[in-house]
Amino acid sequence: MANIQETQNSTTKNESLPLVYNHRSPSFNFSINEWLETKFQLLDPDHPEFSTLSQTVRALVVVGPSPLTGETLDKLPGLEIVVGSSAGVNHIDVAECHRRGIKVTNAGDAFSEDVADYAVGLLIDVLRRVSAADRFVRAGLWPANGEYPLGSKVGGKRVGIIGLGSIGSMIAKRLEAFGCIITYNSRKKKAHVSYPYYASVNDLAANSDVLVVCCALTKETHHLINKDVLTALGKTGVVINVGRGALIDEKDLAKFLVQGEIGGAGLDVFEDEPRVPEELCGLDNVVLSPHRAVATPESMVAAKHVVTRNLSAFFANKPLLSQIMPE
């Protein structure tokens, strides 16, 4: 009852709250509005005073992966900050924001654990054939066919992590507990990280049993994993992708998987979601996931807190929680 009272109060005193532009694809189902409305006055394009308020609004919240381009920014000349609610920001034209002097924040580490957990789940699944074995049992093949082929041991595997940010570091921490041997690639060698660093993704692949792709998608990382990298990874190598689909040349990957030129893949993301290459759907050494590494209901709550804290910090002229700095 206390909460309902609070919400009613906040609605009536709405206009005294800081104004925040609510940028969202109508299709995206992430119920952050009710939460935000207790602390901010949300401005939508159908607001009766939109033409006036859009000229002065200083903050914008991007709900989920709703694309944000210069076209929207043009309508909001007073904008100073774009507050993202997801970890990845490739749906936001960050360069254009920075060119206009607009700060950008993301969800920080709120979803990192979920993504790391899922990456490890996919890795175990591909190596130990969990999903494939589940299909085998459900199809009633166990009594008929007898023993299902054994998978491959997780411990001792050389895991090359591409992108050792907060997600990559959490993946490394988890896999160390399984006895995996961690190496990594990133734009620069990280100080204070003891895992061996490879400046070249090709070299990393050549020295890895498993590649885990969890870096940001940028112009530079587009199709970072191509046929050369897959060739270097080799016939028993496994690729896990929890980053973005376009980090991998999907045509090359599908070809290598179909032809048995790599060992397997665990893919949570694809180049043209929700389209998944049809030729992968018949393979038992592949785990296909509909972009679900990203979050759990628990981390959604954590992300709402990060969004709120970034907005509140901005309006209070305090340091932002998770600002993306210009390149």
Add this chain to the structure above:
Amino acid sequence: MANIQETQNSTTKNESLPLVYNHRSPSFNFSINEWLETKFQLLDPDHPEFSTLSQTVRALVVVGPSPLTGETLDKLPGLEIVVGSSAGVNHIDVAECHRRGIKVTNAGDAFSEDVADYAVGLLIDVLRRVSAADRFVRAGLWPANGEYPLGSKVGGKRVGIIGLGSIGSMIAKRLEAFGCIITYNSRKKKAHVSYPYYASVNDLAANSDVLVVCCALTKETHHLINKDVLTALGKTGVVINVGRGALIDEKDLAKFLVQGEIGGAGLDVFEDEPRVPEELCGLDNVVLSPHRAVATPESMVAAKHVVTRNLSAFFANKPLLSQIMPE
């Protein structure tokens, strides 16, 4: 070539090697014989001098889960040791061996990591719905149905481990890296273990989000997980079983899952393998696995080493590597 030469030599000098009775179900496909034949003279029931040699053979190797009962022991009056090649020994009548003064060894920790890895894989799979999401994608439902429901966060879950032996301890170590909160039940509280201990499985279940069953199957642990424990675990609770099927009352479990009275299950073992309760095969909150947690090709090699080292230690009057002590 060196290996072939060695095998040929060992075959010719076979009779000077220590005699070991080779106990195996013909159906069990675990190629340990070629390996053992380089170090021991293997005695099979079809050996021409079986009736004589069976009276004097001192050691027996149990290949895989081949059942070993008093009937076989009766034929081998000179037997002093039974060397198992698997982690679990519920297929061996250990009490009867000990009654006759026969030592028993198992595969020690050779398979523990594999079982622990798989248990964690099942846990992530059930909580984050990996196999179910893979089915969703393969069925072409992603473009049609849109977003697949999010799973539940691994971190922060209270995981109650039943049986904190080598496998249970390795599961705990792995899950700690995910931020899970570990508690356990075992016959006795373990000295030097800081995880909270519950003497009652019911109490453990009442204080857990996930129960991981990985204790030995004995008369005392048969149907340890029954409807009372499942009721205590509750509607969102998850059961993972990588122990033996009969540790759980499978009828109760199936009923609770079908009726939504627990949250989900990851099951590698069943009461009447390879039979799996049909009513489970339609459930999306269940991961079904055909008893494959047990091993990988890598750990098979490790187990062969343990078998060999136990046999060699026995014939050299040295301490055994992984002896199962009488109760």
